[in-house]
Amino acid sequence: MSDIILRTEGLTKHYGGVHALVDADFELRQGEHVAIMGDNGAGKSTFVRQITGVERRTSGKVWFDGREVDFPGPLHAREAGIEAVFQNLALADDLDVPSNLFLGREKILFNLGPFSILDRKAMRQATEAALKRTAVKIPNLGNTIRHMSGGQRQCVAIARAATFASKLIIMDEPTAALGVQETAQVENIVRTLKDNGESLILISHNMRQVFDLVDRIIVFRRGRIVANLRKEETDGQDVVAYITGAKSQNLAAAAL
Numbered sequence: 214m215s216d217i218i219l220r221t222e223g224l225t226k227h228y229g230g231v232h233a234l235v236d237a238d239f240e241l242r243q244g245e246h247v248a249i250m251g252d253n254g255a256g257k258s259t260f261v262r263q264i265t266g267v268e269r270r271t272s273g274k275v276w277f278d279g280r281e282v283d284f285p286g287p288l289h290a291r292e293a294g295i296e297a298v299f300q301n302l303a304l305a306d307d308l309d310v311p312s313n314l315f316l317g318r319e320k321i322l323f324n325l326g327p328f329s330i331l332d333r334k335a336m337r338q339a340t341e342a343a344l345k346r347t348a349v350k351i352p353n354l355g356n357t358i359r360h361m362s363g364g365q366r367q368c369v370a371i372a373r374a375a376t377f378a379s380k381l382i383i384m385d386e387p388t389a390a391l392g393v394q395e396t397a398q399v400e401n402i403v404r405t406l407k408d409n410g411e412s413l414i415l416i417s418h419n420m421r422q423v424f425d426l427v428d429r430i431i432v433f434r435r436g437r438i439v440a441n442l443r444k445e446e447t448d449g450q451d452v453v454a455y456i457t458g459a460k461s462q463n464l465a466a467a468a469l
């Protein structure tokens with residue numbers, strides 16, 4: 214059986230005349246952590262949007278968990294086991310942590326006609342278990358998201374992704390807006406995900422973070438994958454050379 218969880222072949226996205234993503238061949242192994250790097254506008258987020266069903270691709274093929282997929286929307290990708298943590302977090306400000314973790318997937322105690330009574334105790338217990346598993350520390354689960362710091366919000370979003378994504382987590386610059394301590398907390402969660410065998414794609418501009426956390430680095434430039442580098446075979450200077458275009462690989466596929 215193949216241990217490739219995600220594969221793209223010739224993945225391409227045009228916005229009118231803008232060729233945002235061109236012919237991306239990519240593979241991710243089960244349990245592997247891969248970083249996607251590249252300058253602003255290089256096509257990183259576009260790539261992720263085609264995989265997560267946020268947009269429909271122009272051409273190319275995607276396989277996920279052993280079958281060819283073309284998700285019509287983000288919900289379909291989530292149902293298949295892909296969870297994405299984007300910068301603009303989809304959290305509900307006025308709800309507490311368990312309610313956010315189970316947003317759209319609430320545990321129901323019983324239904325009264327059009328009304329449902331939520332099983333708050335079960336949701337709280339499941340939340341505590343999820344946070345423990347992902348090493349997320351949140352002092353008061355009853356606090357509404359509105360009263361939390363940026364770092365705590367990010368942790369809730371990641372814990373939610375890790376709770377429900379059985380197969381692949383994608384993070385798009387998860388620490389871009391965070392302070393030093395909060396960044397360290399998010400990075401610890403990512404390490405725990407690795408220990409738990411979760412597959413991860415991390416978009417990041419932070420070289421230190423990337424070298425700390427991932428196994429492999431993919432570099433995008435002007436919509437194309439220009440490098441596929443195993444961490445131990447490269448360094449920051451080398452990666453920057455690919456990002457700026459000073460260097461390029463002759464890639465048949467950004468494979469393993």
Ligand SMILES: Nc1ncnc2c1ncn2[C@@H]1O[C@H](COP(=O)(O)OP(=O)(O)OP(=O)(O)O)[C@@H](O)[C@H]1O
Pocket residue numbers: 228231232233251252253254255256257258259260
């Ligand atoms: N909806 C859209 N309509 C038109 N052009 C778009 C659209 N979304 C992205 N683009 C263009 O596609 C290219 C790739 O953008 P993308 O957001 O994927 O880059 P990125 O590598 O994620 O950059 P950043 O690091 O700044 O987030 C850019 O030239 C961008 O302007």
